[in-house]
Amino acid sequence: MRLITHNMLQCHVKGCTTNNFPLQIQDAELETLEAEFNPGFVQRLIPKLHWGALYHTAVSLGIEDLPEQMPEEVTEDLLRAIHKVALETRVKEGKAVCLGCGHVYPISNGIPNMLLQDNEV
C-alpha cells in the first residue's frame, strides 16, 4: 500500500465516525518502489492530500522528508519529497489500525484488506 492510498483510506466499520482517519500504521515493513517523477502529476495531487495525515504517518514510519506545514511555495524539492513519500514508499506488511474503534486492517504483500465481518457493516 502506497502512502498516497493510505492517505485516502478511512475506517468504514458501521458507526465508526470519529477518529476514523488516518488509520495508524503499525508493525510496518516498508519497501521503496521507484516510480518516474512527474512534477505535474505531483502538483495536481497536492490539493487532494490530507497533509497532516501524510506528514504524521510518514514521521511515524521514520520518514522525515516532509515539512510539518505544507509550504506556500511549491518547489521542485517539495514535489520530489512528496513523490518519494506518497508515491514510492509502500507498506509491504503490517497493519492499519483505526484509532476510533480499534479495528485492525491487515496489510499483506502490499495490499490492505479492507473487508469487514458481517457484524461490522
Ligand SMILES: [Zn+2]
Ligand atoms: Zn473504526
